[in-house]
Amino acid sequence: MSDILLEVNNLETSFFTHIGEVKAIRNVSFNVKSGESLGVVGESGSGKSVTFLSVMRLLQHPGKVIGGEILFNGEDLLKKTTKEMRRIRGDKISMIFQDPMTSLNPVYTIGNQIVEIIQEHNNVSKKEAKDRAIKMLDMVGIPSPESRFSNYPHEFSGGMRQRAMIAIALSCYPELLIADEPTTALDVTIQAQILSLIKELNKKLNMSTVLITHDLGIVAKVCTRVIVMYGGLIMEEGSVKDIFYNPLHPYTMGLLKSIPRLSSNKTRLVPIPGTPPDLLKPPKGCPFYNRCNFAMNICKEEMPLYYQRGLQKAMCWLLDEDAPRVEEYERQKGGVRSGA
Amino acid sequence: MEHSERLLEVRGLKKYFEKRKGIISKKVEYVKAVDDVSFFINKKETFGLVGESGCGKSTTGRTIIRLYKPTDGKILYDGEDIGKLGEKDLMPYRKRIQMIFQDPYASLNARMTVADIIGEPMEIHNIASGKEREERVTELLNLVGLSKIHASRYPHEFSGGQRQRIGIARALSVNPEFIICDEPISALDVSIQAQVVNMLEDLQESFGLTYLFIAHDLSMVRHISNRIGVMYLGNLVEVADRNELYDNPIHPYTKALLSSIPIPDPELAEKTERIILEGDVPSPINPPSGCKFRTRCKYKSDICKEVVPKLIDVGNKHYVACHLLQN
Numbered sequence: 001m002s003d004i005l006l007e008v009n010n011l012e013t014s015f016f017t018h019i020g021e022v023k024a025i026r027n028v029s030f031n032v033k034s035g036e037s038l039g040v041v042g043e044s045g046s047g048k049s050v051t052f053l054s055v056m057r058l059l060q061h062p063g064k065v066i067g068g069e070i071l072f073n074g075e076d077l078l079k080k081t082t083k084e085m086r087r088i089r090g091d092k093i094s095m096i097f098q099d100p101m102t103s104l105n106p107v108y109t110i111g112n113q114i115v116e117i118i119q120e121h122n123n124v125s126k127k128e129a130k131d132r133a134i135k136m137l138d139m140v141g142i143p144s145p146e147s148r149f150s151n152y153p154h155e156f157s158g159g160m161r162q163r164a165m166i167a168i169a170l171s172c173y174p175e176l177l178i179a180d181e182p183t184t185a186l187d188v189t190i191q192a193q194i195l196s197l198i199k200e201l202n203k204k205l206n207m208s209t210v211l212i213t214h215d216l217g218i219v220a221k222v223c224t225r226v227i228v229m230y231g232g233l234i235m236e237e238g239s240v241k242d243i244f245y246n247p248l249h250p251y252t253m254g255l256l257k258s259i260p261r262l263s264s265n266k267t268r269l270v271p272i273p274g275t276p277p278d279l280l281k282p283p284k285g286c287p288f289y290n291r292c293n294f295a296m297n298i299c300k301e302e303m304p305l306y307y308q309r310g311l312q313k314a315m316c317w318l319l320d321e322d323a324p325r326v327e328e329y330e331r332q333k334g335g336v337r338s339g340a
Numbered sequence: 341m342e343h344s345e346r347l348l349e350v351r352g353l354k355k356y357f358e359k360r361k362g363i364i365s366k367k368v369e370y371v372k373a374v375d376d377v378s379f380f381i382n383k384k385e386t387f388g389l390v391g392e393s394g395c396g397k398s399t400t401g402r403t404i405i406r407l408y409k410p411t412d413g414k415i416l417y418d419g420e421d422i423g424k425l426g427e428k429d430l431m432p433y434r435k436r437i438q439m440i441f442q443d444p445y446a447s448l449n450a451r452m453t454v455a456d457i458i459g460e461p462m463e464i465h466n467i468a469s470g471k472e473r474e475e476r477v478t479e480l481l482n483l484v485g486l487s488k489i490h491a492s493r494y495p496h497e498f499s500g501g502q503r504q505r506i507g508i509a510r511a512l513s514v515n516p517e518f519i520i521c522d523e524p525i526s527a528l529d530v531s532i533q534a535q536v537v538n539m540l541e542d543l544q545e546s547f548g549l550t551y552l553f554i555a556h557d558l559s560m561v562r563h564i565s566n567r568i569g570v571m572y573l574g575n576l577v578e579v580a581d582r583n584e585l586y587d588n589p590i591h592p593y594t595k596a597l598l599s600s601i602p603i604p605d606p607e608l609a610e611k612t613e614r615i616i617l618e619g620d621v622p623s624p625i626n627p628p629s630g631c632k633f634r635t636r637c638k639y640k641s642d643i644c645k646e647v648v649p650k651l652i653d654v655g656n657k658h659y660v661a662c663h664l665l666q667n
Contacts, residue, residue, distance in 0.1 A: 217602025
């Protein structure tokens with residue numbers, strides 16, 4: 001037990017909209033080990049954000065968790081009362097979001113917002129809370145934190161706001177930090193600053209990090225393990241090297257091929273044809289079926305099983321021992337190395 | 341590129357936005373969005389413009405297509421300065437220059453059918469109407485990978501990638517020769533981005549189009565462009581051929597920018613060292629004197645504070661604006 005911090009089993013989340021039930025998460029299981037940095041990649045609508053909003057119990061109406069369990073340190077978060085969850089959020093598990101401007105309260109100073117969290121979860125005096133808040137601002141690299149303490153969010157630039165968000169999230173030294181597209185709204189040079197900060201703090205505070213992103217470059221830089229999501233399901237899971245150098249799922253292969261390489265010869269990009277499935281009426285079989293180059297009859301009819309290869313697993317019929325050997329598929333298993 | 345026949349040349353382009361303070365409009369300050377930018381684009385090539393948000397790359401594009409009136413400078417399109425033309429004289433150029441926008445949700449009128457969205461420019465420019473227009477809409481839809489059945493639908497019935505295709509079909513409806521692509525793929529998912537980029541390349545090939553490709557995704561810009569210009573706070577700091585720029589960047593800002601591209605290869609990412617820039621981009625209202633990058637540059641010296649560096653030819657069609665080259 002000791003090693004696993006968060007364990008999600010058979011999670012199912014749906015949105016009950018007026019046009020029907022959107023099955024955003026369909027039977028998702030994974031875990032986060034303590035101290036690791038897990039990357040979650042996928043396209044918009046693949047369910048990566050919804051999975052972690054479910055974990056945080058922050059889903060808004062009409063979203064609802066309809067099945068499964070979320071064990072954090074062995075306790076099921078889905079069985080906690082609202083009050084108990086409030087004690088966990090911000091203290092044990094923190095989350096930062098894509099847009100730092102809408103996540104900060106514009107009418108309170110940055111300092112106030114950090115102090116609030118610290119006092120909510122710890123029995124400390126205002127003075128102590130303030131000292132700790134300034135220390136946090138300093139840790140995330142905000143220059144002259146004493147004077148910045150009493151600034152309002154609008155006085156901060158985008159990169160500094162995201163740093164402030166991180167300071168708030170880390171102010172109670174959480175065991176798990178969930179970062180949902182933390183750098184998407186930022187410029188590349190600022191993105192580099194924030195990512196190296198998250199990576200550094202992950203080591204320094206020995207907390208687990210979950211990084212939700214659509215950018216494979218970020219995953220390669222920051223994460224140790226990766227989950228690839230598509231159509232509300234986990235398609236593949238493995239170490240960062242497995243995913244990039246030995247992908248097993250055609251979707252992962254497709255993602256790797258569709259991004260431009262930084263090489264000097266001009267090659268044509270290989271897009272994944274078609275569009276993601278409509279989760280109002282999710283397909284019976286593999287959700288990637290209609291976009292997959294290697295699709296077989298069984299893929300349309302039956303949901304593939306997970307096949308384990310060492311620490312790596314993928315949900316694809318091609319990995320079945322009875323599956324035909326497809327040369328092109330075998331070739332692309334080299335991932336980025338094979339120039340796939 | 342084969343021999344350089346220039347389609348567009350921008351000389352000393354400036355675009356300042358007035359910023360008024362208080363209710364009684366007293367002109368107080370100017371936002372110098374584009375401040376003395378010069379470059380040219382050859383026929384049938386793709387010129388990439390990169391930079392961080394607020395560097396003026398979109399304003400440059402929008403000023404060239406005359407959505408904004410330039411504050412100063414020349415926009416020579418096929419030899420004629422279109423920077424000062426009135427609306428009426430601009431009409432023929434509106435047909436020759438078209439634009440594709442970043443946000444496929446905001447750039448299509450939600451109350452018009454696809455047929456009307458694509459057909460309207462043809463009516464305005466007297467290219468086709470009635471049955472002919474209808475045929476041409478179908479033709480254009482096929483060209484961008486959609487079909488006739490989509491013509492009577494409304495934008496909300498389409499996904500982001502499909503909407504971007506409609507935007508491209510609209511731009512193509514008047515047979516333009518020059519298309520300004522302002523972040524055409526940033527709002528799309530990775531797997532869809534490649535579809536749209538490939539299509540843009542095919543269309544360029546078949547219609548001999550010239551592109552100005554504005555983006556902040558440096559790896560995609562490298563993929564699609566022939567030549568690339570790097571902007572910082574309203575200035576062009578470096579211009580070169582794509583491979584020359586990425587293999588041999590000279591300006592300290594370009595170096596930092598290129599090194600911060602996340603590399604989708606874990607071993608390579610581990611090996612490459614990132615140059616992490618300190619601080620943020622200063623405000624374009626009160627930009628630093630001299631070289632605008634000096635506040636974040638670790639090689640700055642006294643001259644950077646006083647003199648604005650000019651773009652210098654360093655050979656191999658590579659231009660850099662930095663005082664380091666003086667010595």
